[in-house]
Amino acid sequence: xxxxxxxxFVLSLLPAIAWSQATAAGDPVAGQRKTQxxxxxxxxxxxxxxxxxxxxxxxxGGQHPAYIVRALQAYKxxxxxxxxxxxxxxxxxxxxxxxxxxxxxGAESKTAGK
Amino acid sequence: MKPMNALVxxxxxxxxxxxxxxxxxxxxxxxxxxAKEVCQACHGLDGNSQTADYPKLGGQRRDYLAKALRxxxxxxxxxxxxxxxxxxxxxxxxxxxxxxxxxxxxVLVVKH
Numbered sequence: 001x002x003x004x005x006x007x008x009f010v011l012s013l014l015p016a017i018a019w020s021q022a023t024a025a026g027d028p029v030a031g032q033r034k035t036q037x038x039x040x041x042x043x044x045x046x047x048x049x050x051x052x053x054x055x056x057x058x059x060x061g062g063q064h065p066a067y068i069v070r071a072l073q074a075y076k077x078x079x080x081x082x083x084x085x086x087x088x089x090x091x092x093x094x095x096x097x098x099x100x101x102x103x104x105x106g107a108e109s110k111t112a113g114k
Numbered sequence: 115m116k117p118m119n120a121l122v123x124x125x126x127x128x129x130x131x132x133x134x135x136x137x138x139x140x141x142x143x144x145x146x147x148x149a150k151e152v153c154q155a156c157h158g159l160d161g162n163s164q165t166a167d168y169p170k171l172g173g174q175r176r177d178y179l180a181k182a183l184r185x186x187x188x189x190x191x192x193x194x195x196x197x198x199x200x201x202x203x204x205x206x207x208x209x210x211x212x213x214x215x216x217x218x219x220x221v222l223v224v225k226h
Contacts, residue, residue, distance in 0.1 A: 043226040056175035061225030066166035079192060104225055 026065060026095075031103025034096055037088045038104075052083065065098075065105035072097045140176075141206075145214025148207050152199050153215075162221045173220025180212035 041047050041057045048056050060068060074080040075089035092100070149159060153171075157163045161172030171179065185191035186200035187208070203211070 039226060043224065045224045053181065055177040055181045058178045059174055059220075059222035059224055061223035062221050063170055064163070064166035064168075067169045081190065 026069075026098030026100070026102030028099070028102040028106045031099035031101070034100055035103065037091075038100065041084075042104075049082075049084070060104045063105050065101035068101035068105055069097045072100070140209040140213030142210065142214050142217055144207075145210035145212070148203075148211055149214055152202065153211065156195075157215075160221075161215045161218045170221050171215040172218035173222045174216060176212045176216035179215055180208050183208045183212065 035043070038060075041049065042060050046056065048054055071080065072089045072092060075082065075085040076092070078086060080086075089097075146159075149157075156165075156168040157171050161170060161174070163170050182191065183200050183203060184205075186193060186196040187203065189197065200208075
């Protein structure tokens with residue numbers, strides 16, 4: 001009886017586990033549809049920010065997806081301070097961040113672009 | 115004599131400017147030596163770090179890398195590990211390292 005309820009309990013968790021893993025991994029196809037706010041700077045080769053300091057925007061294609069997510073979270077929380085990135089990251093959900101990270105950090109990015 | 119004086123001061127100014135420019139210019143070899151000492155263990159010597167805890171640096175923009183190091187050093191960008199390492203770097207070390215990692219085969223790309 002105990003074993004049975006244990007099995008039922010574990011089985012009931014499976015969808016939740018599967019869902020959380022899908023969320024954590026991010027969907028590169030969904031991510032590609034969410035790049036409108038990114039592409040204007042990160043999608044232009046050699047683009048420089050003009051405010052608050054002039055320097056080249058970093059290349060993010062091929063970066064570790066988990067690192068991209070952490071960077072976005074740090075901008076959203078204010079831990080990293082760049083005005084545009086803070087505003088953009090604040091508008092992103094955890095799912096958006098994971099999807100964008102999966103798209104930009106995806107393996108196929110190594111051959112795409114320059 | 116007046117034009118001569120102007121010419122001399124112009125040449126002196128140019129020489130001073132060139133000296134300053136040379137001092138500020140990055141030394142990629144020195145950057146590599148410093149990378150072996152300070153950065154390699156986490157970011158890899160070619161900047162292609164194998165773990166997601168450490169960002170890839172190979173082929174990243176030189177001026178972005180330098181800004182990141184300056185911000186870590188000043189505390190503008192907060193990271194306990196990078197605060198420690200960047201604190202040991204001189205402004206010249208920062209320029210050298212940024213030039214070195216920017217010159218590595220790009221693992222990073224501009225993705226549209």
